[in-house]
Amino acid sequence: MKSNHPAEKGHRPRPGIRVLPAEVPARPPRIAVLGAGGFIGSHLVPALAARRDLPIEAVDLNFDKLAPCPSHVKLVKASIREPGLLDEITRRNDVVISLTALCNPALYNTRPLDVIDASYTDIVPLVRLCAERKRWLIHLSTCEVYGRRALTADGRRMAKMDEDETALFLGPVHRERWTYAAAKQLLERVIWAYGQHHGLKFTVVRPFNVIGPRMDFIPGVDGEGTPRVLAAFMHALLARQDLVLVDGGRQRRSFLYVDEFIDALLRIVDRPAACQGQILNLGNDQNDASIRTLARAVVTAFRAQRPDGPTPRLRTQSAADFYGAGYDDSTVRIPAMTKAIRLLDWRPTIRLAEMLPPIVADYLARYESRILGDGRRALAASGGPCSP
Ligand code: UGA
Numbered sequence: 439m440k441s442n443h444p445a446e447k448g449h450r451p452r453p454g455i456r457v458l459p460a461e462v463p464a465r466p467p468r469i470a471v472l473g474a475g476g477f478i479g480s481h482l483v484p485a486l487a488a489r490r491d492l493p494i495e496a497v498d499l500n501f502d503k504l505a506p507c508p509s510h511v512k513l514v515k516a517s518i519r520e521p522g523l524l525d526e527i528t529r530r531n532d533v534v535i536s537l538t539a540l541c542n543p544a545l546y547n548t549r550p551l552d553v554i555d556a557s558y559t560d561i562v563p564l565v566r567l568c569a570e571r572k573r574w575l576i577h578l579s580t581c582e583v584y585g586r587r588a589l590t591a592d593g594r595r596m597a598k599m600d601e602d603e604t605a606l607f608l609g610p611v612h613r614e615r616w617t618y619a620a621a622k623q624l625l626e627r628v629i630w631a632y633g634q635h636h637g638l639k640f641t642v643v644r645p646f647n648v649i650g651p652r653m654d655f656i657p658g659v660d661g662e663g664t665p666r667v668l669a670a671f672m673h674a675l676l677a678r679q680d681l682v683l684v685d686g687g688r689q690r691r692s693f694l695y696v697d698e699f700i701d702a703l704l705r706i707v708d709r710p711a712a713c714q715g716q717i718l719n720l721g722n723d724q725n726d727a728s729i730r731t732l733a734r735a736v737v738t739a740f741r742a743q744r745p746d747g748p749t750p751r752l753r754t755q756s757a758a759d760f761y762g763a764g765y766d767d768s769t770v771r772i773p774a775m776t777k778a779i780r781l782l783d784w785r786p787t788i789r790l791a792e793m794l795p796p797i798v799a800d801y802l803a804r805y806e807s808r809i810l811g812d813g814r815r816a817l818a819a820s821g822g823p824c825s826p
Contacts, residue, residue, distance in 0.1 A: 457783045458712045460705070467574070469707070470495040470527045472518055472564075473537030477653045478578070478645075478696070480504045482535070485700045486707075487511050495531060497523070502660070503652045519560055528567040533707065535576045536564060540618070542654065544664035547614035547764035557621035565629055569638040574714065576706060579626050581646040581721065582619040585609070587769050600774035601644070601717045614764035626717065633715055641706055641713045646721025646773045649793065650696025651800035659808050664761075667691075667729060671736045672801040676809045680753040681737070684760050687730035687752070690770040694722040695793040698786040705782040712781045721773030722786040732790070739794035743802060 474483050475498030483496050487508050496507070497514040507513070516523050518538055527534060540549070540556040561577070568575040581599065585607040588596035596604055606623055608616040632638035654669035655661025656676065664670060674681045702720045706713045727735075730752070737750045757765045778784055 456780060458709065458781055459783070460708045461711055463708075463710070466490055466492050467532035467707070468492060468495075468530065469533045469535065470497065470531040471535045471537065472497045472527070473539070474498045474513075475501045475504055476537060477503070477650070478537050478648065478699070480652050481650065481696050481700050482537075482703060483507060483511060485704060489704070495527060497527065518564070524564050524567055528564070528571050528573050531573065533574045533576060534564065534568060535578075535703070535707075536561060537578050539578070539580075539622075541580065542664070542666055543615065543618075543765070544761060546616070546618045547762055550614045550617040553618050554621040557618055558625050561625055562628060565625070565632055565638065565640075568640070569632045569636045572637070572639065574639040574641070574710060575629065576641045576643065576703070577625070577629060579622050579642050579644050579717075580619070581644050581719070581771050581773065582768070583623045583626060583644065584771065585616070585619060585768065586766070588772070598723060598772045598774040599719065601719055601777055604774075609766040612764065613766040615761075615766040630717075639710070639714045641715075642717040643703070643706070644717065644719050644721075644773075645699060646694055646719060646771060647691040648694045648696050648699045648720075649797065650699075651797055652804075653696075653797075656801075656805050656809060659805055667732065668736070668797070671733055672740075672798070672805075673809075675736070675740045675750055676801065676805055678748060678750075680751045681733045682755045682760060683730055683733060683752055684755060685757050685767070686754045687733060688728055688769075689767050690726055690728050690772075691732070692721050692723055692772050693725040693727065693732070693790050693793070694720065694786055695788040698722070698784075698788055702778065702782055702784045702786075705784050709781065716777070716781065718778055718781065719773040719775070720778060721771075721775070722788075723772050723775050724786075725790045726770070726772050727790055735790055735794055736798070739791075739798045742795065743798055 471479055471483055473479050474496030480503035484505055486494055491510050494511045495514055496511055497516060499517055501513055540553045545553055583606050584599040584604055588599045588604050589607050590596055591605045608619055626642050629640050629642055633640050649668045654665035656673050671681050699720055733752050
């Protein structure tokens with residue numbers, strides 16, 4: 439993968455945006471990562487460990503996605519619900535990066551209470567402990583808090599979702615899709631209130647559709663159910679099934695490559711004075727695309743690496759049939775970038791078509807041999823390849 443460090447790419451901040459420099463800490467902070475074995479954690483922990491030889495505590499129940507780590511990374515196999523765990527973590531570390539959540543839309547209307555607990559109830563004690571002990575909480579929230587579309591407080595449309603200007607516009611309560619967004623939003627408000635009234639040092643990050651290797655799971659291999667869209671499309675391609683476009687795939691997302699996201703998180707860690715007390719979008723406004731466009735691009739990248747297979751097909755399905763009752767959707771989500779550029783001197787540049795080949799290569803390497811049997815069975819059952 440080519441370097442994506444802005445300095446090495448001739449990156450220049452946009453005119454008119456005053457960029458803040460990196461800070462030099464009195465001593466490097468001790469860092470804990472909660473949810474270290476997930477998609478983001480499996481990229482973040484090696485990146486943190488490569489830069490510093492201070493102890494890093496990596497907490498999760500499963501580390502299958504994490505490559506072998508150097509000895510200064512301590513793996514703590516535990517749930518954040520384990521009694522005393524958060525107490526110990528906040529005693530030993532200066533910075534806690536919290537990544538844990540159930541962030542898969544297929545769960546929001548099927549396991550809403552688990553989603554609320556994982557995104558809110560389980561994290562409130564961490565917020566309280568970080569405030570009491572003066573630890574810096576870097577919490578990963580979500581672009582979902584913006585809801586269905588970008589609106590100003592008085593209801594006018596906005597082109598982009600802005601951290602400090604955009605209202606948060608969720609659907610009605612019976613649309614259980616918004617349980618996750620509502621839980622994440624309430625947690626942001628709790629964090630904000632602890633910051634305002636109890637001195638909590640915090641940074642809230644709102645990631646916008648970060649994609650990359652090791653995202654989610656492949657159903658039937660290392661998980662069950664419906665993963666997020668990129669993994670769902672990769673599963674369809676590997677199993678030689680149709681790619682499903684929910685409601686025709688007109689919804690739009692702005693995709694950010696995981697390496698660039700990790701670069702931004704490292705820049706946050708390096709800039710406590712600039713980033714504490716801030717809510718920050720991390721996304722790429724240049725990669726706004728419809729889900730149909732994403733599907734076509736994934737198919738192109740897949741066919742380039744497996745030219746001899748059958749031609750994949752796209753198929754439309756209603757959201758109600760795909761996700762069940764209570765699903766709802768965001769129509770378009772484009773991040774305002776000004777704050778991230780100013781605070782982090784960070785501007786992602788990797789375009790969707792560039793990021794897909796390495797992602798496809800990773801999925802092929804990890805899953806192809808394990809899924810091929812299923813694919814062949816599916817082909818036999820359907821009477822042949824799903825090409826036109
Ligand atoms: C999800 C999570 O809810 C967020 O927490 C998270 O921040 C966000 O992903 C993200 O990755 O940043 P969403 O983008 O709606 O939000 O989830 P995806 O599963 O990636 O779906 C994107 C779109 O693709 C949705 O419109 C969905 O209906 C559609 N989709 C999904 C399909 O058309 N086909 C599929 O097979 C799966």
